[in-house]
Amino acid sequence: MANRDFTKQKRGLVAIDGAMALVVVLLVIQIWLLSAALEGFLAGHRGVALPAAIFSGLLFACCLGLNAFVDRVDRHSRRD
């Protein structure tokens, strides 16, 4: 962990910034999905719940994947 390669570090930070922006976009989609499912359920459309839950699960899996990516980039760019 001595004098790092600063270009590698900067590139790592840019990659992490990109991943974070993507996660925020996915989160916004998930928020909309939740509110749409809730409104549909309250209106009596019981069938909305299942596809919404499936897609929400997919988006959450993508968030987890991006989280693991951020961890990996962090480890790589801070290794010697």
Place this chain on the structure above:
Amino acid sequence: MSLLRSPSSEPLWKDEFSVFTADERYVTRRQFVKFLSLASLGMFVGNLWILARAYFAKTPAYPANAVAEVGEIPVKGVKLFSYPTPDDRCILVRTSEDEYVAYSQKCTHLSCAVYYSAKNDRLECPCHRGFFSIKDGSVLQGPPPRPLPRIVLQATGGKLVATGVQVSENG
């Protein structure tokens, strides 16, 4: 989170309390991404909760309450009552000689009390000009997103008895 760290990397305390200022930004961003993932998990759990409610909801048992006498109100007349609880206001309309309909009075837009307009033969909401059909409570015009819940009526022994609430199920 210890499951996601490889065994060869630095111990967690060295990462979190690094002596290098350059690392501080990394730790902050990593924590933020973790928080976002947690929020994503929360949304997913919310959707699962809705799913559970949709599949495992029991049809509630409604009481049978006498609402009015047959012939009590004139044709195109209106009577207000409460069903199933005293807080649920409903409206009974005699549309013709022997036809009665009853709906929940709460507008599905923002819960204003709807009234019956005999001139236009429809239920109207005064707040944002939402109009409901008197025949089945569906939305004719305006901001309400859903039809009015219908109160199921039965005529027994000269009385009109409310036996249930029917929320429209399409989908």
Place this chain on the structure above:
Amino acid sequence: MGEEYQNKTLTSGKGPILMHGYEFYVDPSRCIGCQSCVKACEECETHRGKSMINFDFIDRSGTTATAAYVCWHCEEPTCAMACPADAIKKGEDGVVQSSLKPRCIGCSNCVLACPFGIPKIFPELEQMMKCDMCYDRTSIGKRPMCATVCPSQALSYVRPEEIARRREKPANVFYFGKQKIVTRVHMMVPEDTDSVSLDVLDYMWEESDVAFAQPQ
């Protein structure tokens, strides 16, 4: 010969030189004991008139030789690793900053940990202070005060090409027993020396061949 020296200085650290192309070189053999560095350092307002130079009389009874040292700004600073309050930070440009005022508790862990004995504890302030290579000057391309006033350039802050003209060569790898320390500040050593090995036991008493010397 000049190229060799340049390679030695540039590749011993792993990061790019970010201090406007200058490096700090210490040559104790050039020190004449004028203490200009001590006085110049004292003038700085940021450490309230206390000098951050470590000025040594090598063997006052036997010789007039002196040596002046600044913080060596190690790549993995032992003082920072040992600080319990996380008060010592090393920036991206390689300069190990003095302890952060809100965090330092004056425990003198760093004083004990530093292999070169650089950090100074000031009990009346409950604070450690040490050389930060005049960061307010070097961060904008000026020289540190000590290197500016040293008449013999025992402390010099120049480009590697200028140091290459000297007969000695710069070294920044130190061995304390088995521990290897790589520093940012270079020390001028004889041509045939690659790294400086220092064993505390060697310097404990006059009898250097006795492992555990007892005072007579």
